[in-house]
Amino acid sequence: MSNQPLSKDKVLQLLAEQNTEKVKLAVTDIDGILRGKMISYEKFVSIVEKGFGFCNVVFGWDAGDVAYDNSGYTGWHSGYPDATAAIDLNTFRQxxxxxxxxxxxxxFRDSKGNDLEICPRSLLKKIIQQAGDKGYTPYFSQEFEWFNLIDxxxxxxxGNFRDTKPMTQGMFGYSLQRAAEKNDYFNDLFTLLKKFGVPIEGLHTETGPGVYEAAITYSEILEAADRAVLFKSGTKQIAHNHGVIATFMAKFNENLPGCSGHVHQSLWSTTKKQNLFYDKKTTTGMSSLMESYMAGQLACLPFILPMFAPTVNSYKRLVEGAWAPTTLTWAIDNRTTALRALPASSSSTRVETRVVGSDSNPYLAMAACLAAGLYGINNKLKLKIPATVGNGYADKKNGTLPKNLWDATQAMKTSPIAKQLFGAAFVEHFTATREWEWRQFSKVVTDWELKRYLEII
Incomplete structure (x- = not known):
């Protein structure tokens, strides 16, 4: 990853100087899972400009590689042909x-060479362009909580997926002791991810057995999303090398806290290099632009929730009193609300969207945050919802979030706002994949049902 755009010649020079024999290429599917392949250096040279073919099944199957039966984009009806994937040279890492x-x-590109509408990274780039057209440079970062289990x-x-053992025992939030017990793993995360171009601003244990939390250093939004995707994949690989399974499930255990993927965000003037969310003249330090941005997110949240909470499991996290928001609320530095405003200074004023789960696709989560915020700015929305005082879970007067993936998906599927923000093609494909996810869950007989009904009914 480079701060300056990399040319083809520069990239090939760098690889040649290192006597490169092989290169890894990666794409992200609709669930945010990194898929890819290793190719020879000679093959890379031949495709570096024109792109390469990648089976479009990556948008035709689910997280378990089971083919959708409700996708118009691809399926048995299309024969799963290749789609063209275009390499972004500026993502170069080792x-x-x-x-x-x-x-x-x-x-990905479509058959005409345009960005593929259902590709998560392409969708984010489209929303970034809308911000750029208004003179805004978005700066974002994502932070993740995740459980670490003995492999x-x-x-x-x-058949024993309930037989999991945390890496360490006890709750131990912010514990130096527990971090030291797995010192090699803990330090490798910090050091190796930085070398990988994913710098970590902070890393600590969270409340729960074997839980860590990491905040990724902020950057321009596309780089921030790339870092977030690579963080999750990189963490899993580093964990494996230490005999650990890293899971980013939103709710790993019903008796333990869930795992968030909070997104921090601000808009800066592209020309003046100023944080447009900060206004020293207001009593709060928040600009009117920031208020409109937040108003847009609050207005859109009920219709874009699957982009923040994309799985059946996501909604086990979004329950009252579990450090995850359930209401359409905001406040300054309040961790019980959907939006946590953090007006501090010209360099750090930002908004934190706390609905986002650790299981989210970072490209889609950031695209949703930015698009909803721009919706508020474009429509000159006022932040009419008053700031919550105290417990945000109890503040239900402005509405609550959908309770499960099906309800959230139907709200998005039928929403004119969602189609306006992301385009009809994306909404149709994405909501179909979420309906599929719900159907797969709904037909399964769970151990809860067996324990409750097997003998007594």
Whole structure:
């Protein structure tokens, strides 16, 4: 990753100087899972400009590689042909835990060479362009909580997915003791991810057995989303090398806290390089632009929730009193509300969208945050909802969030606002994938049902 645009010649020069034999290429599917392949250096040279073919099944199957039966984009009816993936040279990184193998990210084009409407990274780029047309440069960052489990993959796949063991015991939030107990892993995360071009601003244990939280250093939004995607994938790989399973499920255990993926965001003037969310003349330090941005998110939240909470499991986290918001609320530095405003200074004033789960696709979560904020600015929305005082879970007068993936998906599917923000093609495809996810869950007989009904009914 470079701060300056990289040319083809510069990239090839760098790889040649390192006697590169192989290169990894990666794309992100609708669930935010990094998919990819390794190719020879010679093959990379031949596709670096024109792109490469990648089976479009990555948008035709779910997280478990089961093919959708409700996708118009691809399926058995299309024969799953290749789609063209275009390499973004500015994503160049070397993987420090894999012999410094070069890695590049790519996104997809349609048959006419335009950005593919259903590609998550392409969608984010479209929303970024809308911000740029108004003179805004968005700066974002995402922070993640995740559980770390002792790796017993063979037992899990033998049918014992309930038989998990946390890496450390006890709750121990912000514990130096627990971090020191897995010192090599803890330090490798910080050091190797920085070498990987994913700098960590802070890393600590969270409340729960084996839970860590990391805040990724902020950057321009596309780079921020790339970092977030690579953080999740990189963390899983580093964890594996330490005998650990890192899980970013939103709710790993019903008796333990859920895992968030909060998104921090601000808009800066592209020409003046000023934080447009800060206004020293107001009593709060918040500008009217920031208030409109927040008003837009509050107005759109009920119709874009699956982009923040994309799985059945996501909604096990979004329950009252569990450090995850359930109401359409905001306040200054209040962790019980959907939006947490943090007006501090010209350099740090920002808004934190706390609805986002750790299981989110960072490209879609950031696209949704930015698009909803721009909706508020474009429509000159006023922040009419008063700031919550005290417990945001109890402040239901302005509405609550959908309770499950089906309800949230139907709200998005039928929403003119969602189609206005993201385009009809994306909304149709994305909501179909979420309906599929709900259907897969709904037909499964769970252990809860067996324990409750097997003997007594």
């Amino acid at each position: 993987i420090p835990w894999d012999n410094d193998t070069p890695l590049f990210l790519a996104d 017993n993959t063979d037992q899990l796949y033998a």
